[in-house]
Amino acid sequence: MTDIPLSTQTSVAGADRKGWSTIALRWLLFVMLGLFALFYLMPLFVMVTTSLKSLEEIRTGSLIALPRSVTLEAWRTAWSGACTGIQCEGLRPYFWNSVLLAVPAVLISTVLGALNGYVIAQWRFKGANIIFALMLFGCFIPFQVVLLPMARMLGILGIAGTIPGLIFVHVIYGLGFTTLFFRNYYVTIPHELVKAAKVDGAGFLRIFFAIFLPLSLPIITVSVIWQFTQIWNDFLFGVSFSSAGTQPVTVALNNIVNSTTGVKEYNVDMAAAIIAGLPTLFVYVLAGKYFIRGLTAGSVKG
Amino acid sequence: MAPILNIKNLDKAYGPVEILKDINVAIEPGDFLVLVGPSGCGKSTLLNCIAGLEPITGGSIEIGGRDMTSVSPKDRDIAMVFQSYALYPTMSVAKNITFGMKVRGVDAATQEKKLKEVAHQLQIEPYLNRRPSQLSGGQRQRVAIGRALVRDPKLFLFDEPLSNLDAKLRVEMRSEIKKLHHRLGATMVYVTHDQIEAMTLATKIVVLKGGVVQQIGSPAEIYNRPANLFVADFMGSPAMNLVPAKTRPNGQGRLIEIRREDGAPIVLHDHHAGDLPDEVILGLRPEDVAEAGFRAGEDVQEAECLIDMVEPAGADTYVVSRLGGAPFTARLHAETVAKPGETMRLAFDLAKVSYFEPQSGARLN
Numbered sequence: 001m002t003d004i005p006l007s008t009q010t011s012v013a014g015a016d017r018k019g020w021s022t023i024a025l026r027w028l029l030f031v032m033l034g035l036f037a038l039f040y041l042m043p044l045f046v047m048v049t050t051s052l053k054s055l056e057e058i059r060t061g062s063l064i065a066l067p068r069s070v071t072l073e074a075w076r077t078a079w080s081g082a083c084t085g086i087q088c089e090g091l092r093p094y095f096w097n098s099v100l101l102a103v104p105a106v107l108i109s110t111v112l113g114a115l116n117g118y119v120i121a122q123w124r125f126k127g128a129n130i131i132f133a134l135m136l137f138g139c140f141i142p143f144q145v146v147l148l149p150m151a152r153m154l155g156i157l158g159i160a161g162t163i164p165g166l167i168f169v170h171v172i173y174g175l176g177f178t179t180l181f182f183r184n185y186y187v188t189i190p191h192e193l194v195k196a197a198k199v200d201g202a203g204f205l206r207i208f209f210a211i212f213l214p215l216s217l218p219i220i221t222v223s224v225i226w227q228f229t230q231i232w233n234d235f236l237f238g239v240s241f242s243s244a245g246t247q248p249v250t251v252a253l254n255n256i257v258n259s260t261t262g263v264k265e266y267n268v269d270m271a272a273a274i275i276a277g278l279p280t281l282f283v284y285v286l287a288g289k290y291f292i293r294g295l296t297a298g299s300v301k302g
Numbered sequence: 303m304a305p306i307l308n309i310k311n312l313d314k315a316y317g318p319v320e321i322l323k324d325i326n327v328a329i330e331p332g333d334f335l336v337l338v339g340p341s342g343c344g345k346s347t348l349l350n351c352i353a354g355l356e357p358i359t360g361g362s363i364e365i366g367g368r369d370m371t372s373v374s375p376k377d378r379d380i381a382m383v384f385q386s387y388a389l390y391p392t393m394s395v396a397k398n399i400t401f402g403m404k405v406r407g408v409d410a411a412t413q414e415k416k417l418k419e420v421a422h423q424l425q426i427e428p429y430l431n432r433r434p435s436q437l438s439g440g441q442r443q444r445v446a447i448g449r450a451l452v453r454d455p456k457l458f459l460f461d462e463p464l465s466n467l468d469a470k471l472r473v474e475m476r477s478e479i480k481k482l483h484h485r486l487g488a489t490m491v492y493v494t495h496d497q498i499e500a501m502t503l504a505t506k507i508v509v510l511k512g513g514v515v516q517q518i519g520s521p522a523e524i525y526n527r528p529a530n531l532f533v534a535d536f537m538g539s540p541a542m543n544l545v546p547a548k549t550r551p552n553g554q555g556r557l558i559e560i561r562r563e564d565g566a567p568i569v570l571h572d573h574h575a576g577d578l579p580d581e582v583i584l585g586l587r588p589e590d591v592a593e594a595g596f597r598a599g600e601d602v603q604e605a606e607c608l609i610d611m612v613e614p615a616g617a618d619t620y621v622v623s624r625l626g627g628a629p630f631t632a633r634l635h636a637e638t639v640a641k642p643g644e645t646m647r648l649a650f651d652l653a654k655v656s657y658f659e660p661q662s663g664a665r666l667n
């Protein structure tokens with residue numbers, strides 16, 4: 001025997017050992033990640049299972065046990081029968097309030113933000129930077145600070161306690177953010193596009209709709225996700241500026257959980273909480289895909 | 303004929319910074335005006351002012367006999383090709399080209415016809431349905447030119463349209479533009495950094511420096527009779543030789559004495575020199591210095607020179623000597639016997655000489 005096969009043998013053994021340690025490390029990583037995921041999924045698991053149990057089972061069984069018999073009774077109650085104070089109509093009417101509130105508010109603030117960003121980034125005018133700085137400043141004002149002035153403002157405008165009033169509040173409050181998003185996006189687009197379009201004879205709005213809007217899908221997605229999450233999940237404005245019948249779903253959820261008569265219906269509370277949270281989840285899943293797609297398309301070049 | 307573009311006393315400042323100072327330029331229909339000058343001298347700014355994309359701070363701009371100083375870009379009857387192409391990224395090539403016509407309400411049949419014509423001219427028919435991002439630089443270039451050509455305006459503005467192309471494509475597009483100019487008889491204002499582009503395309507050249515016009519003239523005038531040291535140095539490659547010299551009257555004409563570090567000064571006799579100061583800067587292009595015996599004429603003067611460097615460049619050989627404390631380049635034929643370190647008899651063609659005032663740099667002859 002020469003030592004050539006011998007040396008190959010040792011090297012193979014070395015590769016083997018290296019392979020094993022890599023695999024071991026990888027498994028350790030997977031186990032760690034799995035544990036973290038479990039930790040974060042635990043509350044969701046408890047919520048879902050609890051919402052599918054009957055009250056009887058909740059009282060007698062363990063918190064983390066799977067339901068013995070699955071029942072949708074709690075979901076039905078949460079949706080259309082749970083009591084918020086004196087009324088017992090469930091979340092349904094308030095859920096629609098939130099839809100009626102969030103959809104227009106998201107659309108209006110996104111459109112206005114796009115126009116603002118377009119003007120500030122591409123039609124440089126005297127004071128553009130100051131206006132942008134003021135809008136940015138608006139992003140950092142805490143909700144609580146604007147409550148009283150806003151209430152007075154809504155009163156003067158005659159839309160206090162109405163859904164249009166709430167839309168108004170959310171549009172104003174969101175404008176700083178949406179303007180920031182669109183301004184930062186449009187500022188990366190060369191100024192010569194506007195110049196070329198001007199020479200071609202197009203005006204302000206024509207240039208926006210024909211050239212800038214088609215470029216904007218990724219940033220529109222960002223703006224919509226952000227605004228929808230903010231507005232749908234908002235509680236403070238909702239509880240401050242609504243009246244009986246115009247409350248958004250978050251306020252109703254709070255009322256359901258707080259207005260218990262006798263036994264605490266954990267299953268109904270859980271179902272209601274999941275229902276209230278579903279739309280934002282839905283928007284993330286749906287728009288997130290377009291978001292990634294828009295980012296990777298790289299359509300701005302050229 | 304009335305000038306098609308008449309710029310009078312144009313000033314342009316960004317805040318306190320003056321970019322363009324007292325620009326006066328007029329061109330006739332069919333002219334090809336080329337703007338040249340070092341980076342940052344205000345060429346693009348001037349083009350933007352003509353287009354109405356930047357407001358001017360003083361003076362006036364007339365296009366086609368109408369005062370356009372405060373008219374918006376879309377009503378100036380101009381088309382512009384931008385340095386960066388500025389193609390609309392989400393539109394197809396066809397849509398890019400027809401956008402201007404669509405905005406102006408040209409009917410669909412005419413749009414289609416013009417698009418076909420231009421696409422054929424510029425050989426971009428295969429790409430009409432592509433997005434700009436799916437095109438090469440040269441193809442984008444042609445789309446940008448196409449967008450201007452369908453418009454048939456009074457004035458075309460081109461901002462360094464060939465600057466991003468490789469050498470070969472640049473030469474091709476240059477002759478394409480020249481043909482286009484001949485065929486359309488259009489009036490063009492064209493910015494470039496490229497000397498050859500300027501010389502081959504222009505009917506008129508404007509040399510700018512620091513926002514001030516240095517010289518306006520035909521390519522031949524600019525090349526042969528530069529108005530000052532800056533223009534002399536800026537135009538031409540390799541640059542004009544500029545060396546300090548002493549002059550004194552000598553019967554008819556003057557004697558020109560050029561100092562040398564390595565020997566007696568060269569003394570040339572310029573029979574046609576008029577009245578010159580004692581100290582001048584002498585300017586002579588490399589091609590106006592030849593090997594003795596290869597150039598004849600009554601103003602050709604010969605002198606022995608020590609050769610420092612020999613640089614063969616294919617068709618010619620550049621030979622560098624030292625005169626007046628500066629390198630002095632002569633453009634000799636390719637088969638020259640010149641060798642570094644040896645002396646050689648060179649012929650200076652004083653019929654082509656320029657004299658400049660050393661302080662102001664102004665032309666003297």
Ligand SMILES: Nc1ncnc2c1ncn2[C@@H]1O[C@H](COP(=O)(O)OP(=O)(O)OP(=O)(O)O)[C@@H](O)[C@H]1O
Binds near residue numbers: 342348
């Ligand atoms: N918006 C602006 N604000 C302030 N200064 C500006 C602005 N745009 C251009 N300038 C200045 O004006 C001068 C001329 O710029 P311009 O773009 O016209 O130069 P150019 O001759 O086209 O240069 P290049 O050959 O590099 O393209 C430069 O010094 C530039 O810094």
Ligand SMILES: [Mg+2]
Binds near residue numbers: 347
């Ligand atoms: Mg420029």
